Amino acid sequence: MSDEYLSRGYLTTEELKEIVEIPSEERLKKKPVAVPECPQEIPCTPCAEICPVGAISMPTPNDRPIVDYEKCIGCSLCVQICPGLAFFMIHYRGEVARITMPHELLPIPKRGDEVVLLNRRGEEVGVGKVVLVIPKEKSVGDTPVVTVEVPLNLAWEVRAIRVKEAGE
Amino acid sequence: MRLEEHPVIDFSRRRGRKVTIYFEGQPIEAYEGEPIAEALHAAGIRVLNYAPKTGRARGLFCAIGKCSSCLMKVNGIPNVRTCITLVEDGMNVERQRGLEPLPRDYRPPRWKEAQRVEADIIIIGGGPAGLMAGIKAAEHGATVALMDENPMLGGQLVKQTHKFFGKREQFAGVRGVKIAEIIAKEAQEKGVNIFLETSAIGIFQDGEEKIVAAVRKNKELVEFRGKAVIVATGAMEKMIPFENNDLPGVYGAGAIQTLMNTYGIKPGKRVLIVGAGNVGVILAYQLIQAGVEVVAVVEAMPKVGAYFVHAAKIRRLGVPILTRHTILRAEGEEKVERAVVAEIDENWKPIPGTEKVYDVDIIALAVGLRPSMELLHQVGAQIMYVRELSGYVVRHDDRMETTVRGIFVAGDSSGIEEATTAMLEGKLAGLAAALFVGKADLRAIDEMKKVRQDIDEFRSGPFGERIKIGEEKVMIR
Numbered sequence: 292m293s294d295e296y297l298s299r300g301y302l303t304t305e306e307l308k309e310i311v312e313i314p315s316e317e318r319l320k321k322k323p324v325a326v327p328e329c330p331q332e333i334p335c336t337p338c339a340e341i342c343p344v345g346a347i348s349m350p351t352p353n354d355r356p357i358v359d360y361e362k363c364i365g366c367s368l369c370v371q372i373c374p375g376l377a378f379f380m381i382h383y384r385g386e387v388a389r390i391t392m393p394h395e396l397l398p399i400p401k402r403g404d405e406v407v408l409l410n411r412r413g414e415e416v417g418v419g420k421v422v423l424v425i426p427k428e429k430s431v432g433d434t435p436v437v438t439v440e441v442p443l444n445l446a447w448e449v450r451a452i453r454v455k456e457a458g459e
Numbered sequence: 460m461r462l463e464e465h466p467v468i469d470f471s472r473r474r475g476r477k478v479t480i481y482f483e484g485q486p487i488e489a490y491e492g493e494p495i496a497e498a499l500h501a502a503g504i505r506v507l508n509y510a511p512k513t514g515r516a517r518g519l520f521c522a523i524g525k526c527s528s529c530l531m532k533v534n535g536i537p538n539v540r541t542c543i544t545l546v547e548d549g550m551n552v553e554r555q556r557g558l559e560p561l562p563r564d565y566r567p568p569r570w571k572e573a574q575r576v577e578a579d580i581i582i583i584g585g586g587p588a589g590l591m592a593g594i595k596a597a598e599h600g601a602t603v604a605l606m607d608e609n610p611m612l613g614g615q616l617v618k619q620t621h622k623f624f625g626k627r628e629q630f631a632g633v634r635g636v637k638i639a640e641i642i643a644k645e646a647q648e649k650g651v652n653i654f655l656e657t658s659a660i661g662i663f664q665d666g667e668e669k670i671v672a673a674v675r676k677n678k679e680l681v682e683f684r685g686k687a688v689i690v691a692t693g694a695m696e697k698m699i700p701f702e703n704n705d706l707p708g709v710y711g712a713g714a715i716q717t718l719m720n721t722y723g724i725k726p727g728k729r730v731l732i733v734g735a736g737n738v739g740v741i742l743a744y745q746l747i748q749a750g751v752e753v754v755a756v757v758e759a760m761p762k763v764g765a766y767f768v769h770a771a772k773i774r775r776l777g778v779p780i781l782t783r784h785t786i787l788r789a790e791g792e793e794k795v796e797r798a799v800v801a802e803i804d805e806n807w808k809p810i811p812g813t814e815k816v817y818d819v820d821i822i823a824l825a826v827g828l829r830p831s832m833e834l835l836h837q838v839g840a841q842i843m844y845v846r847e848l849s850g851y852v853v854r855h856d857d858r859m860e861t862t863v864r865g866i867f868v869a870g871d872s873s874g875i876e877e878a879t880t881a882m883l884e885g886k887l888a889g890l891a892a893a894l895f896v897g898k899a900d901l902r903a904i905d906e907m908k909k910v911r912q913d914i915d916e917f918r919s920g921p922f923g924e925r926i927k928i929g930e931e932k933v934m935i936r
Contacts, residue, residue, distance in 0.1 A: 297762040300735070300770035300780040331767050332920040334879075335624035337632035352626060353920025372632045374622035375768030396748060396776075397466045413777025432622060432632050433467075451775040 301411040302328060304447045314360040316383070319446075323365030323382040323391060327356045328450075329375060338369040338378060341431065367391055371425065372432035380438075381446055388446035389422060394437040399424060400454045408441055409451040416448055417441065460725040461501055466748050467620040467634065470723030478548035493722045494610065495541035495552055496522070496529045501724040505707040505794050507531050507541060511557035516793040518707025522714035523615075524608050524658070525695040525831065531555050535562050539677060542714075543656070545610055573672075573680035578604035578652060579896040580889075581671050581683045583659045583834065584691035586614020587878045588870025590642045590651075591885030592689045595906075596892055597649035599899035604683055605646070606657040606673055611721075612646070613639025614693055614870075616878055618716035620748065621741055624766075625879040625917060635878065636720070642882070657681060662688055662838040662866070669865060687865045687892040690835050691885060694828035694849075694871035699733070702788030708795030712742045712825035719749045727821035731798040732756040733786050736764040739825030740780075743773045754817045757784040757800050759807065766922075785809065789822055798822050828875045835872070838863055847929030848874030856935040857911065858891035859884060867892050874933070876926055880917055886910045 296302050302310075310330045318324055325346075327338065332353045339349040339356060346362035347369065349355070369378040370391055380391035400406055404421045423438035430436055441449050462470055475491030482504060489498035496507060496519050506516040507529050520528035524543035533539040534551050537559035541552070561567075580596050582589045585607030593603045611617055619635025630638045647653065656676045663670045671683040696711035698704065708727070712734070718724040730746055732739050735758035743753045756773070761783050763770045770780060783803055790797040802813035829850035836842050840861040841854045852874050859867045869888040870881035890907050893899035918927055 294762065297767060297770075298782050299774070300740075300763050300767075301774040302771070328771065329768060331922075333624060333766050333768075333922060334917045334920055335631060336626045340627045341632075351919065352916055353923075372622075374624050374632055375766065376772050377768040395466050397464055397750075399466075409775055409777070411771065411775050413775050427466075433634060433637075434622070435466075 296330065302330065303411075307447070310355075311357075314381070318360050319381055319383040323367070323380040323389065324360050324363050325358055325365065325367070325369050325378055325380050327358060327369075327378050329355055329377045331355070335374060337372045337374060337432070341368045341372050343368065367425070367436055368431055370436050371430040371434055376434065379450065383443065383446065386443055387440050388443050389438050389440050390446065390449055391423075391436060391438040392450060392452070393434045394452060395434055398454050399426065399435050400437060400452070405455065406439060407453040407455060408439070408445060408449040409453060410448045411450050413451070415453070417445060419449065419452070462719060462723040462725055462749055465723070468636065468720065468723070473723065478546055480546050480548075480550040480552055482552050483554065489546040491546065492610070493546060495531065495533065495544050495546055495550070497542065497718055497722045497724055498546050499541070499552070500718060500726075506554065507707070508555040509557060510705070514557070515705055516707055517705060519710060519714050521696050521711045522717040523695070526711075532559060536565065536677075537561065543609055544677060545656070568678060568680045570680060573682040575682045575684065576604050576652065576654070577684045578602040579685055579898060580604075580687045580689060580892045581669065581685040582606070582689045582691060583671060584614065584693055584870070584872070585609070585612040585643075585653065585655070586691060586693050586870060586881065587616055587638070587642065588872075588881040588885035588888070589614070589689065589691035590646045591882045592691060592869055592889035592892070593646045593651040594642065594649050595886045595889030597646070597651050599890065599893040599903050601893040601896055601898040602652075603650075604652040604654065604685065606654040606659060606671075606683070608656065608658040610656055612643035612653065612655070615713060618713070618720040619878070620720050620745055623879060624877075629879050629882065629913070638878070654681065659834055662834055686896040687867065689867040689869060689888045689892055690872055691868070691870045691888070692831040692834060692872045694830050694875055696824065697827045697829055698824065699826045701786050703791075704789065706789045706791055706795050707793060708791070708820055709789055709822045709824065712738045712823050715742060715821065715823050716745060719751075720745060725749065725751065727751060727819070729754055729817070729819045730821040730823055731786070731800070731817050731819045732823045732825055734758060734825035734827070735770065735780050735782070736825060736827065737766060737769055739823070740765040740769045740773055742823055742825055743778050744769070747773070747776055747778070753778045754819055755779045755781055755800070757781045757786060759783065759785045759803060786822065787814065795820055795822055828871065830872050830874060832872055835861060835866070835868060838866060840866060843933065845874065845929045845932050847925045848933065850875075852933055854933045854935050858907070859888040860891060860895070862935065865895060874926065874929055880914060883910055883914045883917070
């Protein structure tokens, strides 16, 4: 694939689908599944090392991670440890999708909070609800992880959140 | 301004006792354990001295004691590197105006009064390379003395709040600040004799022994004697030419990291970053974590040089990355108030009409590093210019020994790379030096083989290509 994304600093959803095979709709509905947005060959292995079921293949440290979606149990350890904050988990639940992502900024939202949804370009694309927070003390990678419920059509768009300011 | 809340670091636990220093007679609140220039920055003071010939205002630039942009008069003594000199209660600090003489009654220390420190191996630099070298050498039975001119161990790791890459046995997935703590503790536990705030000023040969002359806390001379020396002096920030690039507020990326991540001081309100390599985009992310607005990252190349994943982290938080753009000038009265950038064409010339003006109080330069090889040059080791390693570097063999017998090198001072490879090179140099001084046995040779494999594996991807070309040029076969 072209490396046009390097002139912009973000991948489009179409580009992402060229570099990783996207899990089947059936799999996405079953339970959360980890999808790496890691297009370059860089010397980095924590995801493959921490996966408890060996679902991430990486023959040498400079290979890109490839997830076996049937093996993936949706535990989020790769999301917690990834030094590039490049792992996300997606789960389709009827009309909504749940996205699990790293969130290393203050404030850390609470379960039930409504948050602003940001796409890969940092544009606000809607609002979602926080359904789960793993604080950094409980994260294997010292990175807080947040699961947000978003409209289904934004499942492959939203990759960050902004916590609303008081009164917003 | 000081940072009270931070998603990664708890500064309230790091700060020492409150003290008062006097800046041109005016009392300034500071914390024990922080350097003078950093404390002044927290109090809003940006101009530290006036240049000798032009009289232009100068401020902080590197914040690690390498660039001399922060020289001030402290308790009447001129030319003090205030970025690495710690505050003391009641200290008097004044802006230096050009060249200023020492006070008439000042008596410089004499060499014959120097404290003498002996060890098998002397290590210069307490960053990832130096510490790992110390750990390995001590593990194999050598006695080690290690000096660093900064007030804390860990080198540049102490300001890295992001998690490192590589393999987990090489600390991948662990934040730089944490790695610094782990290896500093290990070096201390292994018995490495550590001297902080101690600057090496020369390496000399005396028969079979090597002497490293050093200055401790700006006043005491120390004479280190050993059979081998490992130089792990790191790197310093590069500068690029543009109008007003000396205006206080044009800071090296590392200086900004020192302010906010080491000492919990807010570097400014709005920042423009020049350079979209790893340092530039990681800095952008760290600034956002510290609650500082990043208006843009400009990059002259058509593509982001950083690992893509680091760039993606700031793009999804809305920071624009302007490739094929450059900075034209900084504007402001004795401090940065605006930055003017423009798009450039295929010949690297600014395209008229594409200028953009940003209201910022900080311009961060993340335009690369160059190896700190001055001591190796002084001792007579063979030096060559290697573009792939980012500047003048020393030639060495596959045990990190230079062309001067018993003088080893490791880390960025042997070519700009990653902290991960700095640690691996440090291990190699430490093992090789322990063998050289006759303390290690054959097990060290097996260990060196494993370390070399790890280095080769790390460099085996596309990001390692450049380094491998550079290494090929400096390697002595």
